[in-house]
Amino acid sequence: MKKIIKSLTGIALFFFLLVPLAAAESEFVQGWVDTWTVKMNDDSKVTWEITDTWVSESGKSHVAYGIKNPGTVEFQIYYSLFFTKHYYIEASHDKTVYDLPQDLNEYTELVPSDDFKTFTAKPGKYPISSGYKGTVEPEPEPEPGACVASYLLGADDPRLDTLRRYRDEKLATSKAGRDLIKMYYDKSDDIIAVCEKNPAAKRSLKQMLESIILVIP
Numbered sequence: 375m376k377k378i379i380k381s382l383t384g385i386a387l388f389f390f391l392l393v394p395l396a397a398a399e400s401e402f403v404q405g406w407v408d409t410w411t412v413k414m415n416d417d418s419k420v421t422w423e424i425t426d427t428w429v430s431e432s433g434k435s436h437v438a439y440g441i442k443n444p445g446t447v448e449f450q451i452y453y454s455l456f457f458t459k460h461y462y463i464e465a466s467h468d469k470t471v472y473d474l475p476q477d478l479n480e481y482t483e484l485v486p487s488d489d490f491k492t493f494t495a496k497p498g499k500y501p502i503s504s505g506y507k508g509t510v511e512p513e514p515e516p517e518p519g520a521c522v523a524s525y526l527l528g529a530d531d532p533r534l535d536t537l538r539r540y541r542d543e544k545l546a547t548s549k550a551g552r553d554l555i556k557m558y559y560d561k562s563d564d565i566i567a568v569c570e571k572n573p574a575a576k577r578s579l580k581q582m583l584e585s586i587i588l589v590i591p
Contacts, residue, residue: 402453403427403460405490406438412505420444422505424451428471435471450474451484460484460493462500485547496547520562525569526580533587540590 410422424440436453442464449464452474461481465474475481482498492512495502506512523537545551569576 402455403436403438403451405486406440406451406460408507409509410505410507411509411511412442413503415501415503417503421509422449426467430471437471439467452481460486462495462498462502464500488549488552494547519559520566521559522562522565522579523583525562525566526576526583533584536587536590 404427406424407427408424410424412420412422414420421443422440423443424438426439428437428439429435434455436455438451438453440449440451441447442449447464448467449462450467450469452461452463452471453459454461460483461478462484463474463481480499482500482502483496484493484502485496486493490507492504492506494504524531524534527533541555545555565579569579
């Protein structure tokens with residue numbers, strides 16, 4: 375009897391643990407459910423109405439279903455735990471995830487912000503530039519504060535464009551990268567203060583920065 379009770383307890387615990395896991399998985403695409411104003415590459419704007427989501431039985435594939443207007447075009451935003459990215463494709467809602475193209479060139483990757491209120495798009499099949507929730511454009515992000523690179527190289531140094539491009543096109547596309555960018559600007563004042571007191575430290579940091587720039591693709 376004790377073995378049976380122990381087994382039943384283990385099974386019950388297993389199912390109780392599955393509930394929060396399933397809820398957490400749905401969050402991968404739940405953030406898309408809303409009205410979105412989307413800017414295209416030619417600066418025109420369309421509206422997305424995203425209302426439904428779907429999760430595969432395995433929990434590895436997640437889909438948000440929407441309608442693009444004008445045109446009432448059906449589309450899907452597909453998220454795979456394998457790729458951990460969001461992909462947009464204009465396809466009928468009746469088309470299952472198992473029938474969607476395997477070639478990622480048939481999609482456009484979307485990169486949502488941490489708060490899921492805005493997104494940017496990487497170059498892909500569809501000419502999507504960016505978007506924001508609702509119909510009122512959010513206030514622009516404040517300009518970053520002090521910048522160590524600008525201090526070390528000089529505000530007019532053309533190599534700053536290389537660093538900014540790497541920041542915006544590479545680091546800013548992942549949460550870890552955005553966290554790194556925030557830490558960099560948060561600490562810039564402190565680093566500059568140290569350099570002001572220690573010219574040798576400033577020279578060393580400048581040489582290190584110049585070496586990094588040389589290997590940025």
